Amino acid sequence: MSWTKTLSTGLLAGFVAAIAMTAMMLLLACFGVATPLIIIGDRLSAFIPPGPFLSLMGKVGGYNHLKQIGVGSTIAGQLVVGAIGGAIFGFCMRRDPRKPATLATIAVFVVLPIIAVAIALWPVLGTSYRGLPIDVARLATLVGFALSVFVFERTLTAGFRFLTRPKTKSEDREFTPAIGRRAFLLSAIGVAVAGGGVALARKLYRAATFSYDGTQYKGRIVQPITPNDLFYCVTKNVVDPRVNVDLWHLEVTGLVRNRAIWRFEDLLGFPAREQQTTLMCISNGLDAGLISNAVWKGIPLHDLLDQAVPLSSAARVRLHGVDNYTDTIPLEKAMEPTTLLSYEMNGVLLPHRHGYPLRVVVPGYFGEKHVKWLTRIELADTSAKGFYEAQGWGPDFIVPTRSRIDVPDHESRFSIHELREPIEVKGIAYGGDRGISRVELSFDDGKTWNDAAIYYAGGDLAWSLWKTDWMPEQPGDYTLVVRATDGEGDVQEWEEDRSPFSGVTGFHKIVGHVTA
Ligand SMILES: Nc1nc2c(c(=O)[nH]1)N[C@H]1C(S)=C(S)[C@@H](COP(=O)(O)O)O[C@H]1N2
Ligand SMILES: [Mo]
Secondary structure, eight states, X not given: OOHHHHHHHHHHHHHHHHHHHHHHHHHHHHTTBOOHHHHHHHHHHTTSOHHHHHHHHHHHTSHHXXXXXXXXXXXXXXXXXXXXXXXXXXXHTSSXXXXXXXXXXXXXXXXXXXXXXXXXXXXXXXXXXXXXXXXHHXXXXXXXXXXXXXXXXXXXXXXXXXXXXXXXXXXXXXXXXXXXXXXXXXXXXXXHHHHHHHXXXXXXXXXXXXXXXXXXXXXXXXXXXXXXXXXXXXXXXXXXOOOOTXXXXXXXXXXXXXXXXXXXXXXXXXXXXXXXXXXXXXXXXXXXXXXXXXXXXXEEHHHHHHHHOBOTTOOEEEEEETTSOEEEEEHHXXXXXXXXXXXXXXXXXXXXXXXXXXXXXXXXBOGGGSOSSXXXXXXXXXXXXXXXXXXXXOSOOBOOOEEEEEESOTTEEEEXXXXXXXXXXXXEEEOTTSOEEEEEEXXXXXXXXXXXXXXXXXXXXXXXXXXXEEOOOSOEEEEEEEEEEETTSOBOOOOTTSOGGGOOOSOOEEEXXXXX
């Protein structure tokens, strides 16, 4: 058999086998098993520093597009690699296409990839979108991957044999005209399987985070407490976990005297605490709405740490989500009574997208430290880093004082003659875990300041809402600026030497056009 023919036969069989393998992975994904389609992206993102990460995100048009491109190119890459693998297989089979090669192909197409994936993706294998404990999840991911490459190997060898099988004894040595028909048939099977894969992909797409990742809460609708379905949302995931609480547990491990495993019911047995706490994403722009406020119920993290007894070498607490997200907080912060393991948000169990069944609430730290779908608490030394920290975000994760004008809209127009009453100006002010003591408004771009009324004081850990009246006396373009003072008396400022990866500081300004 000519080598070009075996090569192209192998190419086709490999391509169809890669389609079957991809469909298998999508099926596993529907059951919450982590597959390379997703976790390769998680693995690679650890190597992208925040600067290039942000510019990449800008280029492709946002985090959602970046995620879609990530998964899309992984699938495309997988199909290409599969086809090339098939071609190489075909080339090796050129002398005797029907030579039984099971052991060798299993070694090359099953065992080798499993070893490669186990090594290359080890840090992200312990991912489970159903909430399996990390060590079990790692095994489940590997078994799922083994199944997928086994599907590849079986389809490749069966497809290749099907294409090269002689029609009759006399045609033993050469391709027959039937090869065209068989190639057509195999391609048709490939298309059918691809159709199944697309159906699964659509199902996953509907469940994916694209529709809500990055939702903001700002403007006229802002109330003291953000309703759960309007609470801003940020996730690194393409499809968020939906934890089955019976599979889930919480581990306390690392540099502790007593390791422990807690079930959800155990946690409900501890004395609970309820507190209002505002969360804000590190990437929240001065005018943006990646900030919301809720009443969280849970247990102080220190209750579990006290029982675990941290060793003297423990300095940081690394928090792991079932989605393989991690972040760290200093041990002292973890021991504060307001650092919570929270299971209720505004009076109901945590919604899935906000971390059901358990998330961390770390008042005064950026949103990313509030790890959702928590499954492991690991006491670590000073060098421990989390998902975004490893990318190079930080070094500062304590929120600076911020404020925002929600009403009126930027670029609003008013006519003095038509104004019957003053224009209402209102918004939020947030001082991390330091509270808010004062809010001031300027109508002349910061030259003079007037006190605004705080009509809702959220306490030390939450935002406060403010309002004031504005009665412009002359036509013109006005620049409105807001600034807040935190509970420690420090006035909001633009920190010139703050790293851009520690969150922006500065003032929110809007322009109001006033005509006669
Ligand atoms: N497990 C896990 N926790 C996570 C994240 C994540 O992707 N996975 N994202 C973090 C980021 S960047 C932010 S800003 C907050 C957002 O919380 P929310 O979606 O409940 O508002 O969750 C944090 N916790
Ligand atoms: Mo975030």
